[in-house]
Amino acid sequence: MLITEKIDDHMARLSLDGRFDFHSHRDFRSAYDAVLARPEIHQIAIDFGRVDYLDSSALGMLLLLREKAEAGNKKVKLTNLTGSVKQVLEIANFGKLFTIE
């Protein structure tokens, strides 16, 4: 999975591309660790526009990210949800945990 990072003022956007599964954990962690380390960032947006598959480890990673972000007073929102990615996130009740756009 490819991750592109873009920063606008207080918001960091991580755009994911490809399969978001267990094998992406190093890339994903290093991407969000870098963002979490920046104190001026208040919000992290994860863009799922190019994600075609999501497994349970991806959900686990998102929950870990949320936990860490909240510890650093940052908010996480999930954007560009479509198709099965959207359905999986809905089934896991992520709408209650994250802001979804």
Added chain:
Amino acid sequence: MTSGRHAVLIAGLAMAVALTAWFAPPWARVGAVFVAAILAWYLATRHGVTTSAAVEPASGKTGNDLKTLTDGIVAATEGECLNSRNELERTIGLIRSASDTLSASFNNMHAHIQAQHDFALQVASKLGGNLEDGANLQFSEFIQDTSKTLDSFIDSTVSTSKIAMGLVESMETIDTQVQAVQNILGEIEAISKQTNLLALNAAIEAARAGEAGRGFAVVADEVRSLSMRTNQFSSEIRHHMDEVHGSIDQAHDAILSVASMDMNFALQSKSRLQATMARLEEMNLEMGRAIEHIDKLAEQVNLEVHSATQALQFQDITNRLTGQTARHLESLRVIMAGMNLAVQDTEPRPPARQKPAQSGNA
């Protein structure tokens, strides 16, 4: 001549009565017989007066004709009365049995409709519709339970994955530290190598110094052996660190199989459940509509059965009417009997004249 004309008239009347009796409905038969009887009686009495006034051989003949005629009429009337009475009785019997059968079958119909209605209600409530009592919601409860189970399964899958990914992160940290230790070990090995070389140089220098360097040579040897022991420890530590790294890799693979679950199973199960739920609701609605329809039909059938049962009370009316007809017949019979008596009252003379009449005839 007049009595002959009367005879023709009476014969004609009798014929008319007979025809009426054959073709006409019962009330017309009764009427016809009644009219004919009145006419005949009237004629007979009139004729009786004339025969007693004018004693003629010809009038004796007329009396005989008249008697035969009235006898015939009386007999025919009585026969008709009897037939009509029998027919009336048969009709009453038929109507009674038919209306009894109809009443019974209407009552049965009513009972069956009620039973059918109750049964339909029972079936509907068993299947768990949103009907009045709503006590048996087993099927939809089962679906809701399954849905809850699936939800909690998804929740636990996700939280397991979260914990597993947390473990993965911790292990990554350990692995990084193992690598750092291995880097340090490299440093230590380099230092030990350097120390070893230095000891070797010192040994050579000590040899050159000869007797004066002897003590120094011993120290150089000790330093060399220390550097070699350091090197040995370092490689032992490296070996252990390699094992830790290998174990971390194994744990990583094990966690992968726990954390990485395909979520499509949940999607499919969820959509199947939702489809079943929707179908169930649809079925409940259909069931409700069907029950309502059955209710309406049963109500309608009940109303119709009620009105049919009421209509069956025509039996009382027909009984009364046929009773009246029977009484009319009876009075007709009494009239005929009276007429016969009246005709026979004119007889006392004819028996005396019977012989001259017969001789007149001959």
